[in-house]
Amino acid sequence: MSSTTSNNKVSRHKPASSMPGSDQKVTAKHKIGSNFASTTKTNDLYTTPSSSIAGFFQTPPRVLNQYYDDAALRRALKLFLPKHIDQAVSNDLSAFGDRVLDRETLGLVLDAERNLPYVKSWDTWGKRRDELITSQGWQNLQRLGIEEGIVAIPYENTYKEYSRVYWCAKYAIWCGSSAWVNCPSLMTDGVASLFRKHLSGNSLRSERVILQDAYGRLISRDPKEAWTTGQWMTERQGGSDVSMTETLATYSPDSKLEYDAHGNVLGPWRLDGFKWFSSATDANMMVLLGRTKSGISLFCAPMKKLLETKDVLGHETELNGVYIQRLKNKLGTKALPTAELELKGVRGWLIGEEGRGIKEIATVLNIARIHNGVTAIGLWGRGLSVVRAFVKVRVVGRRPLWERTAFMRSLARMHIEYRANVLFNFFVSALLGSVEQEQIASLHGQTGQGLDKTGRLPGVKTTAAAEWLLRVLTPALKGHCSKTAISGLQECMESMGGVGYLENDDMQFNIARLYRDANVMPIWEGTTDQMMADDSVIRVLCGKNKSEVLGTLNDWVTEIVEQNSEHVPEVRFIEDWWIEFKATLSSAPKEEIEMKSRTIMAKLVDIVQGSLLIVDFQSDHDEVARLVMESWFFEKHNNANPTTATTWKEQARSDMKIVFGQADPSLDHARL
Incomplete structure (x- = not known):
């Protein structure tokens, strides 16, 4: 499926093998796009009309392997990875960059987009047996992501603290061709991290076996063994606010043991309620919030349970108390099955302490x-x-x-x-x-x-x-x-x-x-306002750990400024922004800070992104990195030239370098 060469390196300018027009060569820049068929021209006037088979036809673009074509991606890898690890992951990212653009993978995306998920709620004889049907494209993309380690990479931890950097690059390359199977992946990653936290401690009892088995499956690269998981929080009245959760959890160990599809005992808790917005409805398991006598708590449960005997239609399992009310009709993410779910007697296990579900999730x-x-x-x-x-x-x-x-x-x-x-x-x-x-x-x-x-x-x-x-x-x-x-x-x-x-x-x-x-x-x-106010940025900056957070931020900004103040004039903007940022947080009342939370978050992002652009340029004094840095600061202030260019022609060349890495893209096409 990959168009790699024999030494497993891909030419920077070589398009994926399935790209239309790959047999067309461009030899002069003014001929690019001038693909005419059976049409003649005299004195700039066409002598024959265009038709469905004659006239101008645009030469199809050649979308290149993102690992080579995306300069931002490559520079980030160079900045955050040691050279030997950057080289070690190169072959995998190169091959994956080809794979996500090949005809087979894009065909799976098309199938997932065309053949949307649906629910079969009743069998021929009137018995309710909710069954979610997804396309072959969706299922095979799910398998592809599992095999490629979209979840597994950081848990394999091959490159220790650098494993997440490698994961970030591969995940970014994947998203444009994933048809949103990356949504179950993100929940699987999050739940695996949660289970790892509990498995690394000593508080687990009988549920340890359950969590250990689930953890191994969540991080597996084997599609036959791997699990995905749903994460169900949202209810009708709350949106992202889970404080009014109506799903009730009751400790009610069943005298008759039941088992999941893999032979594990079902949990002693019974959950009943209604979840309003639940993605990954085709998952193998779920984590969900429910209210106990001690407050909102977190539970995990398998999606299916084992029947004592096969039914007349040959089914060996059925849903574990989950009823699919309907699938959501959304603006986008069409291939992703997002559902309203009724829970009636879901059997699950408590994760962590009762009443601390929000902290766990x-x-x-x-x-x-x-x-x-x-x-x-x-x-x-x-x-x-x-x-x-x-x-x-x-x-x-x-x-x-x-x-x-x-x-x-x-x-x-x-x-x-x-x-x-x-x-x-x-x-x-x-x-x-x-x-x-x-x-x-x-x-x-x-x-x-x-x-x-x-x-x-x-x-x-x-x-x-x-x-x-x-x-x-x-x-x-x-x-x-x-x-x-x-x-x-x-x-x-x-x-x-x-x-x-x-x-x-x-x-x-x-x-x-x-x-x-x-x-x-x-x-x-979580919406943008929630990210800024109640749940996140402002809560961290103004909460009980305010001094630790601001102290760490201050140390980080100071370190960046001191390392670069003699070499990069733009550092002065970082200093000014940081002074303004601290002054706002220290002088404004809580209500004003909340009102200005978007502005405060934007300023924090500017400080971080500006600092990183400076560090990126200083790492090797790359010309394009300098142009990007200068232009970014110009856009923030609008009080200087975008770059050091002094004429419009110089600015045009700078823009060309920022986009293409060179001032004349026709040279690139002559090599294709």
Whole structure:
């Protein structure tokens, strides 16, 4: 399926083998896109009319392997990975970059989009037996993601604190072709992290066997053994607020033992209620919130239970007290089965202490929010790769599109913001990879050996510092990147004109699909206002750990400023923003801080992204990294030239370098 060469390296300029037009060669830039068939021209006047088979036909763009084509992705890997690990993961990311664009994988995406999930509620004889039907495309994409380690990579921990950086890159490459099987993946990752936390301690009793078996399946690469999981919180009255949960959990051990489909005993708790918005309805298990006498608690349960004997239709299992009311009709993420579920006698196990379910589910939510950020750059990165390919073959008024300076200015702005978001995502993923090491070491009986593994985290000296930064930056990452990806993909659609707006069957060019799917991200796992106020950024900055969080942020900003103040003039903006940020938090009353929470979060994101852009440039003084950094700060202040360019021609060349990495894209096409 991969178009790798014999030495397992892929040419930077080689398109995926299934790309249309791969046999067409471009030899001169003004011929690009001028693909005419059976039409003659005299004195600039056409002598024959166009038809369905004659006239101009646009040369199809060549969408390239994102691992090579996406400069932001490559620079993030270089910045956050040691050279030997960057090289070690190169072959896998290269091959995967081909695989997600090959004809077979894109065919699975099309099948998942065309053949949407549905529910069969009744059998022929009138007995209710809810059965969720998903497409072969969806099922095979699920298997592909499992085999490729989309969940497994950070748990295999092959590269220790760098494993999450590797995972981040692969996940981003995956999102544009996943048809949203990455949604069950994010919940599986979060639940696996939660189970690992409990398995590394000593508080588990009879449920240890259950959690250990589930954990092994959640992190498996074997599709025959691997599980996915749903995470069910939302109810009709609450949205993201789970304080009014109406699902009731009763401790009621059954005198007659029942078993799940794999022979494990069902739990002693009975759950009854209604879940309003439940994704991953086809999962193997679920974690869900329920109210006990002690308060809201967290439970896990298998999706199916074993029948004592096969029924007359040959079924060996049935749903474990789950009834599918209906599937949601959504703007996007159509292939993802999201349902309303009625729970009647679900048998499950309590996770952690009674009454502490919200704290327990936070582990899952924080992982999910990091997935959300990486999904944002994954979808946007795919959209930008399509636009770059389109620009290289599109001619407007006899001029290649890249010669349109206003257009290229807009495209450069998109790439600048995208690169800042990519660095932000890799930084937070690297923080997570560092923080996870102590828990991983504890799980394997190596307590203490995972301490202070901060890897190549700029300005971060201890794991404790990484943990405080992770707490405050995770919701900021989700809140910011989920919004910018939507506006970015809208610009990508507009860049391609009417073709960009089409819901075409050619999944490699369908930016409209990416755009509609991206619109769930500011809502998924908490709205933007929730990320800023009650649940996240402001709560962390102004809560009981305020001094630790602000102290860590202050140390980090100070370290970045001191390391770069003599070499990068833009550092002064970071200093000014940080002074303003601290002053707001220290002087404003709580009500004002809440009202200004979006502004406060935006300022925090600016401080972090600006710092990372400076660090990126300083790492090797790359010319394009400098142009990106200068332009980004210009956009924030609008009081200087976007770059050091002094004329419009120099600015045009700078924009070209930011988008393509070189000032003349026709040279790139001559090599294709």
